[in-house]
Amino acid sequence: MTRLSVLDLVPVREGQGPAEAMQATTDLARAAEEAGCHRFWVAEHHAMPGIAGGATSVVLAHIGNATNAIRIGSGGIMLPNHTPFQIAEQFGTLDALFPGRIDLGLGRAPGAGPELQRALRKDLRAASEYFPQDVAELRALFTGEPEMPVKATPGYGADVEIWMLGSSLFGAQLAARLGLPYAFASHFAPDHLDAALELYRRDFQPSAQCPEPHVMAAMTIFCAEDEAEAHLIATSQAQAFVNLRTGNPGKLQPPVEGYRDTLPAPAKAMLAHLDQASAIGTPSQVASAIAAFVQRTGADEIVASGATFDPEARARSVRLTAEAIG
Template sequence: MTQLSVLDLVPVREGGTVSEALANAAQLARAAEEYGYDRFWVAEHHAMDGIAGGATSVVLAHIGNATSRIRIGSGGIMLPNHTPFQIAEQFGTLDALFPGRIDLGLGRAPGAGPELQRALRKNLHQAAEMFPQDVLELRALTTGDVDLPINATPGRGANIEFWMLGSSLFGAQLAAKLGMPYAFAAHFAPDHLDAALALYRRDFEPSEHCERPHVMVAMNVFAAETDQEAELLASSQQQSFVRLRSGNPGKLPPPIAEYADTLPAPAQAMLEHLSQAAAVGSLATVKEKIAAFVERTKADEIIVCGTTYDPEARIRSLDLTMQAVNG
């Protein structure tokens, strides 16, 4: 049976507030726990009006207090934005608060323009070049397996599950070399999916943290009573993605019926390209598409994305998705 997890961006709706977005994230996490999902991850994004997960470790503390069993973590922390010591302290604190439940997914892409670099007081492109060394330092700060001149407290001795995130061959290669589980962001960047997974599995070197290759793949999933209803729900995220790619991001908009049909050909082609890592439809449709995607990727886990304007619709989508996979 394929494991299922949830990735949440903590979306801020048009007409909504950050407080509402955080409350909705907690409600979604409780539902995911009730339905039997394995993990609930939050992604780090900055300076975006429609995403409230920028202070990722703080959001995870909020999610942890709202739940009791489900693993919680970052999908991911963009390590170039931080120092390894800071992240060791933050996730060491999370482990102390929620023992045995913390995942730390790490990404390399700074994803930032000059304004954010100045705000973070970081040369993010230079920091990205240090990413492999920073991953090793961060892991050493928690495990103590390397003698460092300083200890992180909280941090050292924390029982954290480390993951490598990626959407290119670089992340796959590094995950294989370091013996880490690997999560691929096919939901927004599917181009290198097959090649990255093949490289990771071929070159994987077992470690004390991970004995064999372990793959998670992200896909967009919108499940509803009918295909038409699911396609309507998906249109809010489609609008956000088109706006982002057009340089005009904003809060999550309400759904629009047959939205893709209103777009120019290049935007339609972009959405069609992303659909290879998506399951949008009724329970039967979602069941078929997830099964085909698992057959293609041989993924150990699928982490489902899929932001809806109505928070209750996403909770229903999680319920139907779990039924589709296990029914």
């Protein structure tokens, strides 16, 4: 059976602020756990008015306290923004608080312009070139192999499950070489999905953490009892994608009836391109779309993305999806 997990960006909705976003994400994590989902991940973004998950490890600590057993983690931490030692301490602390529940998904893309780089006191382009070495150093800080001159406390000996994230062939190559499970961001970058998974499985080198290839693929999923309702609640995420791609990111907007029909051809084509990794509709329609996607990719896990303006609509979508795929 394909496992279902949830990815949330802690979206800030129009007319609200970070406090309401945090509460909605916490409620969603509880709903995901009750629905039997395997993991709940939060992604690191900075200086974006519509996303409140920048202090990812702090958000995860709150979610951990609000839930009981679901695995929680980052999808992901952008390692060039940090030092390996800082992340070892943060996620070692999370493991001490919530033993056996912590995932650490790592990404290379800094996703920051000059202003944010100055705010972070980082040359992120240069830092991203050291990403493979930093991943190896971070793993060594947890495992002690090879022994590091300084031990992270908390961190050393922590049972943190490290994942490689990616949307290109680079992450697939590195995950294969290091023997890490691999999560592909097909929900917003589907172009290299098939080639990346083929490369990852072909070149995979077993490790103590991951003796054989293990793939998670992201899908944008909106499920409702009524097909029209599913497509309507999906329009808030569609607006966010269009606004981001046209250089106008902002808070999550209310749904708009017939939104796609109002768009120029390039925006329609962009959303249609992303649809290849989406499932929108009734429970039976969503289950069929997920099954076809799993058959195509051979994914061991699916992680569901997709923000809704009404937080309860997202929680209901997760519950219906989990029931539909069994």
